[in-house]
Amino acid sequence: MSQKQIPGWIYVLVIPLANILLAAFVASLVFLYLEINPLDAVSTMFQGAFGDSRSTGYTLYYTTSFIFTGLAVAVAFHCGLFNIGGEGQAYIGALGVGLVCLALGGKVPFLILLPISILAAGVFGALWALIPAWLQATRGSHIVITTIMFNFIASALMGYLLVEVLKPEGTMSVESAVFDQASWIPKIHEVFAIFGIKLKTSPLNLSIVWAILCSVGVYYFIWQTRWGYEIRSTGQNASAAEYAGIPLGKTVILTMLVSGMLAGFFALNVVQGEAHQIKLSLVNGMGFTGIAVALMGRNHPFGIVLASLLFGFLSQGGNELQFEYGVDPRIIVVLQGLVILFSGALENMMKHPIEKIYFKLVANRKTTAVGEA
Amino acid sequence: MEVFTNLILILDATLRVATPLIFAALAGMFSERSGIVNIALEGQILASAFAGAAAAYVTNSPWMGLLAGVMVSVVFAWIHAFATVTHNGDHVVSGMAINILAAGLTAALGNFWFNQGGNTPNLVDPANSIDARFTPINFPFADSLADVPVIGGIYSELMSGHFLLVYLALAAVPICWWIMFRTRFGLRLRAVGENPSAVDTAGISVTHMRYIALTICGILAGLAGVYLSVAVTAQFLPNMSAGKGYMALAALIFGKWRPRGALLACLMFGILQAIADRSQGASLGGFAIPVQAIEALPYVLTVILLGGFIGKAIAPKAIGKPYVKERE
Numbered sequence: 219m220s221q222k223q224i225p226g227w228i229y230v231l232v233i234p235l236a237n238i239l240l241a242a243f244v245a246s247l248v249f250l251y252l253e254i255n256p257l258d259a260v261s262t263m264f265q266g267a268f269g270d271s272r273s274t275g276y277t278l279y280y281t282t283s284f285i286f287t288g289l290a291v292a293v294a295f296h297c298g299l300f301n302i303g304g305e306g307q308a309y310i311g312a313l314g315v316g317l318v319c320l321a322l323g324g325k326v327p328f329l330i331l332l333p334i335s336i337l338a339a340g341v342f343g344a345l346w347a348l349i350p351a352w353l354q355a356t357r358g359s360h361i362v363i364t365t366i367m368f369n370f371i372a373s374a375l376m377g378y379l380l381v382e383v384l385k386p387e388g389t390m391s392v393e394s395a396v397f398d399q400a401s402w403i404p405k406i407h408e409v410f411a412i413f414g415i416k417l418k419t420s421p422l423n424l425s426i427v428w429a430i431l432c433s434v435g436v437y438y439f440i441w442q443t444r445w446g447y448e449i450r451s452t453g454q455n456a457s458a459a460e461y462a463g464i465p466l467g468k469t470v471i472l473t474m475l476v477s478g479m480l481a482g483f484f485a486l487n488v489v490q491g492e493a494h495q496i497k498l499s500l501v502n503g504m505g506f507t508g509i510a511v512a513l514m515g516r517n518h519p520f521g522i523v524l525a526s527l528l529f530g531f532l533s534q535g536g537n538e539l540q541f542e543y544g545v546d547p548r549i550i551v552v553l554q555g556l557v558i559l560f561s562g563a564l565e566n567m568m569k570h571p572i573e574k575i576y577f578k579l580v581a582n583r584k585t586t587a588v589g590e591a
Numbered sequence: 592m593e594v595f596t597n598l599i600l601i602l603d604a605t606l607r608v609a610t611p612l613i614f615a616a617l618a619g620m621f622s623e624r625s626g627i628v629n630i631a632l633e634g635q636i637l638a639s640a641f642a643g644a645a646a647a648y649v650t651n652s653p654w655m656g657l658l659a660g661v662m663v664s665v666v667f668a669w670i671h672a673f674a675t676v677t678h679n680g681d682h683v684v685s686g687m688a689i690n691i692l693a694a695g696l697t698a699a700l701g702n703f704w705f706n707q708g709g710n711t712p713n714l715v716d717p718a719n720s721i722d723a724r725f726t727p728i729n730f731p732f733a734d735s736l737a738d739v740p741v742i743g744g745i746y747s748e749l750m751s752g753h754f755l756l757v758y759l760a761l762a763a764v765p766i767c768w769w770i771m772f773r774t775r776f777g778l779r780l781r782a783v784g785e786n787p788s789a790v791d792t793a794g795i796s797v798t799h800m801r802y803i804a805l806t807i808c809g810i811l812a813g814l815a816g817v818y819l820s821v822a823v824t825a826q827f828l829p830n831m832s833a834g835k836g837y838m839a840l841a842a843l844i845f846g847k848w849r850p851r852g853a854l855l856a857c858l859m860f861g862i863l864q865a866i867a868d869r870s871q872g873a874s875l876g877g878f879a880i881p882v883q884a885i886e887a888l889p890y891v892l893t894v895i896l897l898g899g900f901i902g903k904a905i906a907p908k909a910i911g912k913p914y915v916k917e918r919e
Binding site for chain 2: 300350359378503
């Protein structure tokens with residue numbers, strides 16, 4: 219049975235959908251066990267996530283974060299690399315953003331500060347990915363393990379910096395000083411207010427524009443540039459790519475720099491856009507969610523934006539579930555895990571049955587066609 | 592004398608901290624030696640810690656907790672096996688899924704069952720006649736020898752008075768070594784991780800071997816989790832595994848996928864942790880070392896090792912690669 223006979227839409231549409239449905243089915247079993255009607259839960263979550271401009275704002279705020287971390291994972295995936303270090307890279311990106319805002323906030327106009335802070339977020343994130351990338355490229359140490367280690371090193375480093383360096387004297391909580399208001403990324407409701415449109419207050423800020431731009435940029439980078447071609451070739455068949463003259467080491471390092479940069483941008487949304495200060499464990503697992511987002515979005519920027527929206531909806535809706543049913547909001551984490559399990563690890567499980575069904579349907583149609591003739 | 596007492600206390604703490612790492616590193620050894628990358632250790636530890644504490648509380652028996660914790664950990668290992676061995680899924684993706692699933696399930700179920708923000712109730716609660724914690728084992732004459740200089744410190748403080756699981760962890764190291772390197776089963780298991788097609792040609796099922804390896808991995812990781820919740824804290828706390836699974840993996844790599852090496856690495860990481868826990872940083876020649884630096888040291892060392900700067904860690908050859916018969 220050669221695979222050529224199966225049209226592409228089966229792989230792009232039917233199988234991913236089947237995987238998601240399976241995940242949803244298992245998740246609804248969990249919900250039923252927790253004495254929550256899954257359908258009621260979904261409608262509650264919809265209400266909580268899109269009910270008014272405030273809740274929609276929260277949903278899109280989470281979406282923005284997931285777009286960054288999801289893109290970071292996806293770019294690495296295209297090169298056949300698994301960047302688990304989004305968590306640490308985003309955390310260090312926050313350091314970059316924070317330093318720029320603390321140093322320049324209020325001293326230079328926002329329009330000058332913003333490019334610098336974007337650059338800082340990207341560069342800090344990228345640098346945190348550089349050492350694992352370099353070790354993978356030149357010494358063959360496995361990037362999964364080194365990026366995991368770098369997550370822990372990042373959290374120790376940030377813990378140290380926050381306690382010893384960034385914490386203003388005389389304060390108890392472990393967080394940096396609040397940035398000067400002139401360095402804050404404007405909120406969407408503030409921007410809309412200028413045009414006379416009233417929205418409720420939400421943490422959604424202009425970072426979402428940058429996230430969309432990054433998605434377009436990643437699409438262009440991966441599919442329209444020579445670098446992207448080299449990355450994809452390396453990911454699909456490293457030895458063939460090397461034989462074709464693509465420098466593997468350089469490609470790995472380039473990929474991880476871009477990946478780390480995208481993870482670093484996460485800090486623009488959460489730190490410069492919302493928290494306005496560096497806090498302990500501000501990434502809070504959202505780097506890991508990027509893995510689920512990338513898997514669901516099939517590593518394509520468009521898919522990632524949609525998947526981010528879904529996870530944004532789940533995060534915000536999950537908070538609503540807590541108010542409504544008193545369940546732990548981390549029930550959403552279960553959903554995340556199930557999505558990664560079914561559409562990532564078990565992606566082959568549904569492949570053979572669906573292929574078989576397809577062949578059966580096609581064969582049936584053929585026999586009836588022959589019969590009529 | 593003060594230095595000696597401090598040393599004994601630190602070594603004592605080292606044993607306590609290193610125990611879950613030892614179990615988890617041995618668990619990882621069985622998995623990785625059979626060719627399965629297992630970052631799911633973290634999730635297995637967390638899930639078994641939760642199941643162990645919950646079962647111990649409900650049945651009022653630490654032993655039922657042990658059983659439940661190990662069983663849950665084995666189930667999670669089987670999910671990993673189902674994804675990676677049966678369906679040739681990506682090992683890292685599957686491991687990640689299990690870790691996230693474990694974090695979510697323990698919190699959601701914990702809150703649903705006990706309503707304490709994801710914690711389980713305390714396992715030692717005389718008011719409700721709950722006493723489901725493992726009790727430390729005191730060696731004979733430990734009390735009477737406690738005041739004898741040197742010997743008292745070593746015997747009564749360092750050797751005696753640990754939980755049964757601590758001694759079990761230390762005993763597990765030579766046992767696992769023997770199974771892995773001196774039995775036919777161990778030979779086959781290692782062969783599956785190095786060259787699965789050769790093992791297949793010899794008429795041994797690769798799938799079967801890997802499932803067994805992951806079952807053993809599940810049992811050992813379960814012991815690590817149960818130790819954390821039922822023995823040490825006497826309670827389950829959300830995210831209490833706190834990266835121990837990853838650290839055990841680091842120790843395993845540091846020990847070059849061998850039991851003795853892994854044990855030494857776990858003890859070293861344990862000492863670092865014990866020092867970090869005891870002090871607000873240490874000082875070296877008048878230069879203060881922040882406590883976070885000591886905490887980060889195991890990870891930094893592992894990265895340096897992986898870079899091949901101190902010795903070379905060579906992973907099992909077929910690790911992370913799904914075994915598909917037709918392709919070989």
